[in-house]
Amino acid sequence: MSSNKDPLLTDLKGIILKLRSEDKPITDHHFELQNLCECFEKIFRKGLKNPGSLFGLYKRDYWSWIESLPSYTFNERLNPLFSIALEECRTSQKVRTHQGRGRLFIRIALTKKILSVALEHLVMNPKLTEYWYKPELSIIGNEVYIESLMSLLFLITEIKFDLNVKNASFLDETWMMAVMKQFELVPCKDLGVFIKHINGKAVVAEVEPGSVAEENNKIEVGDVFDELFGENLHGASKGKIPRLIRDHEGWPIYVTVVKCYMKNGRVYPPIYERLLCIKEEMPEFEVPQDRLPGSQHPESLGNGAQPPELASDGSTIYRLKYVGNVNVGEDGGTYIIESAISKVMEVSGTNEDKFKPVSLHLGETKVAIMSPENGDIIFQHSYPEISSCGRRLDAVNYFAYVAGDTSCTISKNFICYVFYANAEAESRTILRNIAQGFGRTTWFV
Known part of the structure; x- marks a missing residue:
């Protein structure tokens, strides 16, 4: 393979070789997953033309051409899994930007082994490829480089990815994956949490001692309510959480949270930024700190x-x-x-x-x-x-x-x-x- 001709392809090859040596499926918290996704994103963006709209009202990203592919596949039948992935990204309420939808697509495509499908449909149409990519600057628009990239994508299909694609609420902001937990709490009228809505996220600012949420530290200060009774809470109004609890009175409470702490004990950076906002509004609020060896003592x-x-x-x-x-x-x-x-x-x-x-x-x-x-x-x-x-x-x-x-x-x-x-x-x-x-x-x- 000619992957050594471009540094990004060289990096991608090195990451893939590491992942292929793993015995277990690759999960959200594998230390190489973020490197892999970031490398793909850099490749998809390298040499990407940005025609934008007629009046420059929005900026395009690689998601723009991925989303447009069905419009150009008149004679070819789209892979059903690819179509499902596209629809899932289009309709997701957890991502709101081209960047977020593109990242969600990459994660779904890795799981379903269809990342190469999008590129195959694109490069099948040279005029379409040229519309989106500059041949002299890109990997995807270069005949030699795209061949190496497709070979590496073939190797990717041999790797099993077990990713939680519902863990998507921060993809607009970062590739860093948070810990997501689902809990079934006993029926109650009051969870015992005080929620602050900061930049579209429902952040737990206080947990009442002895409350349903506090039991076994299931819900902690800094956690973000992501779903309640299966309904998305990203960008939700302040009254949605109490309304859902009232509507499901007498039912067990099914809640999905993005945890404040990552697996390594550090506070998840996008949440930390929101905690600082809470501190500005509530001076008495104690911002959670990293749980690292030696950091507390x-x-x-x-x-x-x-x-x-x-x-x-x-x-x-x-x-x-x-x-x-x-x-x-x-x-x-x-x-x-x-x-x-x-x-x-x-x-x-x-x-x-x-x-x-x-x-x-x-x-x-x-x-x-x-x-x-x-x-x-x-x-x-x-x-x-x-x-x-x-x-x-x-x-x-x-x-x-x-x-x-x-x-x-x-x-x-x-x-x-x-x-x-x-x-x-x-x-x-x-x-x-x-x-x-x-x-x-x-x-x-």
């Missing part, structure tokens, strides 16, 4: 360490020092970390006062090193680029991670980045959280 980080902070995008911020880096060649395994840290220490010395203060941001998809003075990014790496992390056992405040110049499965050039933590427990906590981020990457402490 500063003393557990060790002497000299400060508890991590929470950025507006949901990433966790650690204040520490950057020692330096060293090129370690073609192998980014854990066994090189101790010697790499020694090499950096030989050059930089051991006086931590001379090391560069930085902010290390641990996000859902990447690690970013920023200047604490102006917030500029010094360097950053996505988790697929990180091959290993660890520290020296005889200098435990020093830790490092190794990253390639592209996805670590295909990179031929790795660099080890070395940091100095404020305490031993802090370096251990950061390493554990990095390892959780990139899942299968090896690490040691």
Whole structure:
């Protein structure tokens, strides 16, 4: 395959190879799923023409041409699953933008193994392809690249995706998937929750102790009511929830919520932004914080360490020092970390006062090193680029991670980045959280 001719195809191939090695179905919370979807979106947008409407009233996206395909398939019979997916995206009340509908289509198409169907119908009509894509800038409009892309899409059909396509209420805003839970609560006239409607979402601002909702912490502050008795609540009026409860009086209460906390213990970023809005309206409101190791008990980080902070995008911020880096060649395994840290220490010395203060941001998809003075990014790496992390056992405040110049499965050039933590427990906590981020990457402490 000629996937190495375009970086996006190279990245896509690396992600697919990782997913094909999995024994279990790929779920919403697999660490590579967001990378896969973002890569597809970049490919679909690369070289996309944006003719817009006659008076520029709306901006088109890749969903625009996907939605229009039935109008151009006069002589071909559309795949029934493709037609069903289109209708589901068109009628969904959980997405309101072209971006959201396009993302929902990608998730449904992965589940139904029909992502290639849309492209097949498009490239079957060269004039239609040229209408939507610039041949010199796009992958889809390029005869060589589209062949490589179709080959990769064939490999995708060998992967089983078990995605909850109902988990779509934040696709207008992000590819990051939240935790969605469904509960059956006992019949009652009052759930015991105080709801604030913020930017189209019904956010739980208060849970009454001893209430039906509070039982076993099913409903927590920060959770978002997504469905009630099967009815969508996205963009719902303030009176819809109490009206539905009145209409179903005496029935068990079936509620679906988007949880405030993700599986890694961090507050879901789109919800966090709404919680800050509630704080502005209600100064006494306590904004939920990340449930991370050491974040709730500063003393557990060790002497000299400060508890991590929470950025507006949901990433966790650690204040520490950057020692330096060293090129370690073609192998980014854990066994090189101790010697790499020694090499950096030989050059930089051991006086931590001379090391560069930085902010290390641990996000859902990447690690970013920023200047604490102006917030500029010094360097950053996505988790697929990180091959290993660890520290020296005889200098435990020093830790490092190794990253390639592209996805670590295909990179031929790795660099080890070395940091100095404020305490031993802090370096251990950061390493554990990095390892959780990139899942299968090896690490040691």
